[in-house]
Amino acid sequence: MSNQQHERVIIIGGGAAGMSAAAKARRSNPNLELVAYERSGYVSYGACGLPYAIKGEIARIEDVVVRTPAQFAKQGITALVRHEVLALDTVAQTLEVRNLETGVTFTDHYDKLLIAAGGSPSRPPIPGANLPGVFALRNVEDALAIQAWIHQHRPSQGVIIGGGYIGLEMAEALAVHDIELTIVEQLPQLLPSLDAEMAAHVHAELERQGVAIQTGQGVSAINGDDRVREVIAGATSFPAEIVIMAVGVRPNVNLARQAGITIGPTGAIAVDDQQRTNLPNVWSAGDVTEAINLVTGKPTWVPLGTTANKQGKVAGENLAGGAARFGGIVGTSVVKIFETTAASTGLTEARAKAEGLAVKTASATANSRAHYMPGHADIHVRLVYEAGSGRMLGGQLVGHEGVSKRIDIIAAALHAGWSVEQLGELDLAYAPPFSPVWDPILVAANLAKK
Amino acid sequence: MSNQQHERVIIIGGGAAGMSAAAKARRSNPNLELVAYERSGYVSYGACGLPYAIKGEIARIEDVVVRTPAQFAKQGITALVRHEVLALDTVAQTLEVRNLETGVTFTDHYDKLLIAAGGSPSRPPIPGANLPGVFALRNVEDALAIQAWIHQHRPSQGVIIGGGYIGLEMAEALAVHDIELTIVEQLPQLLPSLDAEMAAHVHAELERQGVAIQTGQGVSAINGDDRVREVIAGATSFPAEIVIMAVGVRPNVNLARQAGITIGPTGAIAVDDQQRTNLPNVWSAGDVTEAINLVTGKPTWVPLGTTANKQGKVAGENLAGGAARFGGIVGTSVVKIFETTAASTGLTEARAKAEGLAVKTASATANSRAHYMPGHADIHVRLVYEAGSGRMLGGQLVGHEGVSKRIDIIAAALHAGWSVEQLGELDLAYAPPFSPVWDPILVAANLAKK
Numbered sequence: 001m002s003n004q005q006h007e008r009v010i011i012i013g014g015g016a017a018g019m020s021a022a023a024k025a026r027r028s029n030p031n032l033e034l035v036a037y038e039r040s041g042y043v044s045y046g047a048c049g050l051p052y053a054i055k056g057e058i059a060r061i062e063d064v065v066v067r068t069p070a071q072f073a074k075q076g077i078t079a080l081v082r083h084e085v086l087a088l089d090t091v092a093q094t095l096e097v098r099n100l101e102t103g104v105t106f107t108d109h110y111d112k113l114l115i116a117a118g119g120s121p122s123r124p125p126i127p128g129a130n131l132p133g134v135f136a137l138r139n140v141e142d143a144l145a146i147q148a149w150i151h152q153h154r155p156s157q158g159v160i161i162g163g164g165y166i167g168l169e170m171a172e173a174l175a176v177h178d179i180e181l182t183i184v185e186q187l188p189q190l191l192p193s194l195d196a197e198m199a200a201h202v203h204a205e206l207e208r209q210g211v212a213i214q215t216g217q218g219v220s221a222i223n224g225d226d227r228v229r230e231v232i233a234g235a236t237s238f239p240a241e242i243v244i245m246a247v248g249v250r251p252n253v254n255l256a257r258q259a260g261i262t263i264g265p266t267g268a269i270a271v272d273d274q275q276r277t278n279l280p281n282v283w284s285a286g287d288v289t290e291a292i293n294l295v296t297g298k299p300t301w302v303p304l305g306t307t308a309n310k311q312g313k314v315a316g317e318n319l320a321g322g323a324a325r326f327g328g329i330v331g332t333s334v335v336k337i338f339e340t341t342a343a344s345t346g347l348t349e350a351r352a353k354a355e356g357l358a359v360k361t362a363s364a365t366a367n368s369r370a371h372y373m374p375g376h377a378d379i380h381v382r383l384v385y386e387a388g389s390g391r392m393l394g395g396q397l398v399g400h401e402g403v404s405k406r407i408d409i410i411a412a413a414l415h416a417g418w419s420v421e422q423l424g425e426l427d428l429a430y431a432p433p434f435s436p437v438w439d440p441i442l443v444a445a446n447l448a449k450k
Numbered sequence: 451m452s453n454q455q456h457e458r459v460i461i462i463g464g465g466a467a468g469m470s471a472a473a474k475a476r477r478s479n480p481n482l483e484l485v486a487y488e489r490s491g492y493v494s495y496g497a498c499g500l501p502y503a504i505k506g507e508i509a510r511i512e513d514v515v516v517r518t519p520a521q522f523a524k525q526g527i528t529a530l531v532r533h534e535v536l537a538l539d540t541v542a543q544t545l546e547v548r549n550l551e552t553g554v555t556f557t558d559h560y561d562k563l564l565i566a567a568g569g570s571p572s573r574p575p576i577p578g579a580n581l582p583g584v585f586a587l588r589n590v591e592d593a594l595a596i597q598a599w600i601h602q603h604r605p606s607q608g609v610i611i612g613g614g615y616i617g618l619e620m621a622e623a624l625a626v627h628d629i630e631l632t633i634v635e636q637l638p639q640l641l642p643s644l645d646a647e648m649a650a651h652v653h654a655e656l657e658r659q660g661v662a663i664q665t666g667q668g669v670s671a672i673n674g675d676d677r678v679r680e681v682i683a684g685a686t687s688f689p690a691e692i693v694i695m696a697v698g699v700r701p702n703v704n705l706a707r708q709a710g711i712t713i714g715p716t717g718a719i720a721v722d723d724q725q726r727t728n729l730p731n732v733w734s735a736g737d738v739t740e741a742i743n744l745v746t747g748k749p750t751w752v753p754l755g756t757t758a759n760k761q762g763k764v765a766g767e768n769l770a771g772g773a774a775r776f777g778g779i780v781g782t783s784v785v786k787i788f789e790t791t792a793a794s795t796g797l798t799e800a801r802a803k804a805e806g807l808a809v810k811t812a813s814a815t816a817n818s819r820a821h822y823m824p825g826h827a828d829i830h831v832r833l834v835y836e837a838g839s840g841r842m843l844g845g846q847l848v849g850h851e852g853v854s855k856r857i858d859i860i861a862a863a864l865h866a867g868w869s870v871e872q873l874g875e876l877d878l879a880y881a882p883p884f885s886p887v888w889d890p891i892l893v894a895a896n897l898a899k900k
Contacts, residue, residue: 305880
C-alpha cells in the first residue's frame with residue numbers, strides 16, 4: 001500500500017465497541033487513518049463501573065476510563081470527543097459532523113465506516129421526567145451529575161424507576177449515601193432475566209437491605225417545583241429528592257435508519273457474522289447492533305459490554321481487511337445487589353415458552369462450599385431445558401458467593417448445545433472452601449434427569 | 451421380585467464411592483439387600499475436609515461425616531465399620547470378613563459386588579517412617595491422631611514430605627498451630643498438576659507465609675528416639691517434632707488382583723463405562739478404579755472425591771439393574787494454599803508432551819475484577835492446546851480470588867472438545883465486582899490465536 005493514499009476509517013461512537021475496533025484495526029493495519037467521533041466527553045470507558053463510582057467504591061469517576069484520547073493519539077487513532085455526527089450519506093460516503101464545543105459543522109469522508117453509536121436510556125413520556133433531580137445513567141457526565149446532586153442536596157429519599165440491572169446497581173449505590181429508596185417497576189417482578197421464583201430471592205435481599213419495592217405499577221407522573229419532590233405510581237405518592245430513570249436502553253439507530261441501513265427485528269442494526277450491514281463499506285458493532293442468540297438461532301439485542309468488546313474486535317479486524325467472524329451470544333449476565341449476586345444465561349422459562357419451546361425446569365438449592373466449612377451459603381440454581389431432547393436452554397443462579405463464574409459453566413453448556421444430562425456429567429473443580437463435592441449446578445442437573 | 455429371595459449386594463469400602471452407590475442402589479431398588487464393609491471407623495466422610503478440621507476451621511473432625519451407619523440403617527443400608535474384607539472368591543461369590551473389634555472372621559456371600567476399596571497413602575520405605583509423630587492423612591482416625599499429637603506435644607517445627615494437594619493443605623493446617631514448616635519435595639516443583647511457571651506462584655505464596663520449600667531432594671531418613679526429631683533430605687537435617695507423609699496415594703487393589711480382577715495400565719482396577727470389571731457381577735468405583743481421560747481417550751487414575759461420587763452413583767444404579775454410564779473425566783482439581791488458589795484441568799504442557807502431542811501454550815495475567823474496582827487481584831492463566839488443530843488440552847489458573855469456578859470453564863471446553871479459539875468466543879458473565887469485561891480466560895485464549 002502506498003503512503004500516499006491510506007484508507008480512511010471513520011467510527012461513529014467512542015465507546016467499548018468503537019474503540020475496541022479502532023485498536024484492533026490499528027494493530028492489524030498500521031497504515032489506516034482511524035478517526036472516532038464521540039458525542040460525550042469521554043471515550044473508551046467502562047460504563048458498567050459508573051454505579052460503583054457513584055457509590056464511592058471507586059475513588060474518581062474518571063477511573064472507569066480505560067484509555068484517553070491522548071493515549072489513543074499515541075497509537076495513531078484520532079478520538080474526537082464532543083463531536084456529534086448529524087447526518088450520513090452512504091452513497092457519497094460522507095458524514096456531517098458538529099463540534100459540540102465550537103458549534104462548527106464540517107463534512108468528513110470515509111472509505112470504511114463503523115457505526116458504534118451505542119444506546120441511550122429510554123425516556124418514557126412521563127410528566128415531570130425533566131425536573132432537576134431526575135437522572136438517567138449512561139455516561140460519565142451522567143454519573144458526575146448524580147454525584148454532584150447527592151453532594152449538593154443530600155437527598156434523604158429517592159425513587160428508582162425500573163428494576164433491571166442498572167436500577168438495582170443504583171439502589172446499592174444510593175443506599176450507601178443514606179438515601180431511603182423505593183424501586184418502582186411496572187412488571188410484576190424485578191430483573192426480567194430471572195424467572196419469578198429466582199427474582200424472589202433478589203426481592204428478599206433488597207427488603208433485607210431496607211429498599212422498598214413497588215412492582216406491577218408504572219409511574220404516571222413525577223412532581224416537583226424547582227426540583228423533584230415525588231413520584232406517583234398508581235394511587236401512591238413516593239417522596240423523592242432524587243429519581244433515577246432506569247427503564248431500559250434503546251439503540252441509537254436514527255442516523256443509520258435515515259441512511260438506509262437495515263434495522264433488524266429487534267430494533268437494532270442488522271449485521272452478518274462479519275459485523276457488516278446491508279450497505280457496502282459500512283459495519284456496525286456494540287449496543288447499536290444485533291447479535292445472533294445461539295440458543296434460538298435468531299437475532300437478539302442484548303446491550304452488554306462483553307458483546308460490544310467482542311463485536312468491536314471483529315469489526316476492527318474486518319475494517320482492516322480481515323474476515324473475522326462473531327459467532328453470537330447466549331446472553332450471559334450477572335449483577336451484584338448488595339450481598340447477593342444474580343446471574344442468568346440463555347432463556348428464562350418465560351422467554352423460552354414465548355419462543356414456542358416445550359420447556360422443563362429443574363431447581364435446586366445447595367451449598368456454596370462443603371457443608372462443614374464455615375461461611376457456606378445457599379446457592380439457588382434454576383435450569384431451563386427442552387422437554388424431550390433435554391437440550392439446555394438457559395440457567396439462573398442467585399446466591400451470596402460463588403455465583404458469578406458458576407453461571408459461565410451453564411453458558412458453556414449453551415455454547416456446546418449440551419443436554420441437561422451432559423451438563424450433569426461435567427468434571428468440575430472441588431475443594432471444601434469452594435464447592436460441595438456435587439457442585440450446585442450438578443445437583444440441579446441431576447434432578448432434571450428425573 | 452419375591453420378598454423371599456432378595457439380591458444381596460456387598461460393597462467393599464464405605465467411602466464416597468461405596469456409600470454413593472449404596473444410596474443410589476437403594477433409591478433405584480427398594481428390595482436389594484445392601485451391605486457395606488468399611489475397615490476404618492467411619493463411612494461416608496468427606497476426606498477432603500480433614501485438613502480443615504486439623505486447622506481448626508471445622509469445629510469437630512466428625513463434622514466431615516455426611517451420614518452415619520445409623521442414618522444409613524434407616525434407609526435399609528447396613529454399613530459395618532471396623533470390618534475388613536480379607537479374601538474374595540469370585541467363583542463362589544463369597545468374601546471372608548474380619549470384625550476388627552471382636553477379631554471374629556466370617557464368610558459372606560454376594561449376588562453382586564462393588565469394590566470401592568479406595569486408596570491408601572503411599573509409605574515409601576524411608577527409615578524411621580514409623581516413628582511416633584510421623585503421620586499420613588487419609589481417614590478420620592488419622593486426622594484425630596494428628597490433632598491429638600499437636601495438642602499433646604505442641605510441636606514448634608515440622609516437615610511435610612510431598613508437595614501435592616494434601617501436603618499443601620496440611621501446610622496451611624499446621625501453620626495455624628504455630629508450627630514452623632518445611633515442605634520437602636523430591637521433584638523440582640510443588641503441585642505436579644501445574645506447569646513450572648504456574649507452580650512458581652504457589653512457591654511464592656508459601657514463602658510469603660513463612661513456609662520453607664526444599665525441592666529436588668528426596669527424604670533419605672527420618673530420625674528420632676521415642677518420637678520423631680529430624681528429617682534428612684540430601685545433606686540437610688530438618689528438625690521436626692511432627693512429620694506428615696503426603697507423597698501420594700495408591701489404589702487398594704490387592705484383594706481385587708488376588709481375585710483375578712483386571713488391573714489397568716494405571717495400576718487401578720479397569721472398568722467399562724458401566725463401572726463393570728472383567729468378572730461377572732463385580733463392579734468397581736472410586737479411588738480404587740480407573741476412569742477414561744476424555745482428553746487423551748485413555749484410562750487414567752485421578753483419585754478425587756468428585757469422580758468417586760459420580761462413579762459410585764453410576765455403579766449404584768447398575769447394581770440395581772440399571773445401565774447407567776460414566777463418560778469420563780478431564781482431571782479438574784483445585785487447591786487452596788493460604789491466600790492463593792491453584793486450579794488445573796486436563797493435561798499440563800509437560801504431560802501433554804509426554805503423551806506425544808504437539809503442544810502450544812498461551813499465558814496471561816489479568817485482573818480478577820474490573821481494573822477500577824478495589825480488591826482486584828492478578829489471575830494467572832495458562833492454556834495448553836494442540837498445535838495445528840488448536841484443540842484445548844488443558845488449563846491452569848493461580849490467583850487470590852475467582853480461580854475455583856473459572857477453571858470449570860476450561861473443563862467445559864475440554865468436555866466439548868473445543869479449540870482455543872472457540873474457548874475465546876464464549877459469552878461469559880461480566881460485572882465490575884466479578885470480572886474484567888474480557889475475562890482472564892478470554893484474554894489468554896485470544897493471545898493463543900496468534
